[in-house]
Amino acid sequence: MIEQYNVYAAKLLPPEELFASGHKACQGCAPALALRYLMKALGPNTIVCNATGCMEIVSSAYPDIAWGVPWIHVAFENAAAVASGVESGIKILQRKGKLAPGRINVVAIGGDGGTFDIGLQALSGMLERGHNAMYLCYDNEAYMNTGIQRSSGTPFGASTTTSPAGKAIPGQKTVKKDLLEIGVAHQIAYAATACTSYPFDFMEKVKKAFSYDGAKLIHILAPCPTGWRTNPGEVIKHGRLAVQTGMFPLYEVDHGRYKMSMDLPFLKPLKMYLSPQGRYRHLSEEQIAIIEANLKARYAKLQALCRITAEV
């Protein structure tokens, strides 16, 4: 459904840029794209709580700032906690009549390190308490800002500076943590995965998330050419291949109901996704076959979950 909007829908987006150009991100940075699409979907009536990470560093180097909305930089671990506080504060000020009634979007943003590893406790708290805010995790699959260290969002086999590929280990030894399932386990209103290569899908998901009250979680895959060792001009292609090979399936969980966002006619061979990336350069045919078997099993499990929960 989502690939069909590729031609003209781009002309129908709001022209306002609330995440302005001129920030200090690398060439071909997809997380910056994610934030730009996020702000186009949300509009000016938004408060952003941004955990430390790539996007905080590049967008707010003194004395410049790229944000056109109220924005607060918080420590690595507590973006979700600060968003909870902002949301509660708005609620109380509106109750006392000091702030005009109406919806104000509250968003917490963290990278994969700030979400999967360091901020998981605060995120869990926000989801459990059901604050009317959204958590956006932009996932570039390692701590890119500090020099490509592995996180628990790094997929199996990827070479980083703290999981270097060599004779002893084949890059990252563990599999990627399933963040969305952690979110779904809190029984929140809405959780979804997205990818920067499918902007309309992402924006529709953001709008849908804010049509519900309660906590919501969006996990967006954002390719990082610096850390993935790829050509900066091909990030969109790599994001698309991640989805089309089944490496990062796009789906949403709406009040417990699973739904695939894309009906793929078939899964493309995983080699198309892995071979252009320098971080996977060392993988042998057998290791690729193992990864492919795992992702196919996971894809089949997701499709089964969609079937089962559609009936409930």
Next chain:
Amino acid sequence: MVEITLNGKKVEARDGETILDLATREGIHIPTLCHHPAVEPTGACRMCLVEFSMNNGPKKITSSCTLVPEPGMVVETDSERVHQNRKSVLELLMARVPGNPELVKLAKESDARLTPRFPAMKEDCILCGLCARVCEEVVGAKAIFFTNRGTELDVGGPFLESPEDCIGCGACVYVCPMDCIKMEQNAETRKIVKWDRELPMRKCETCGYPFMPNFQVLRFKKWADMPGDYFKICADCRK
């Protein structure tokens, strides 16, 4: 730059701005259905009604998306009369399209509801024409437009048949405020259900992935003067 009074506050309008743009910029919420910044406003849905007067003259009701600021204009977006008018418009729309989620959401803002005064019609379209305007102004295909007049008015291809100029881009699906234009796609064809337009898909010669309707490729070649083999492979396989 024109200075007007908006809800008792002096504000300056920028060049080319309508009252709706100005109010949105000032943080005042005005409900809309048929408005889209990418196309020219027509004032079809009447949801964005406001009350205005010129130089202390009589107060009139009009749609804010087509109202251009002029010196000495006083605009009210929140008065009792405005809310009454918006409520009537919404009740008429709800009678035409009962149970539409977008209208239900707007109805929560006012206290509009289904009344026996307007019998339910069970249509799915409010005839705002946003799809037709986008098809003409943004896409340039001019495949769909209004047909017939008065109570027979409908939107679709010529003679309400399958539109032969439709390239299946999905822009109408994307903008429709009622979400009544649906698109279905499988590996072989893409179909826009409301217009009854079915287009076979082109498959990439390298990876076999269906990436674009065949007819769209022919039109793009014509419009953009592309080389003949440019669309044989998909964007992912293109170097």
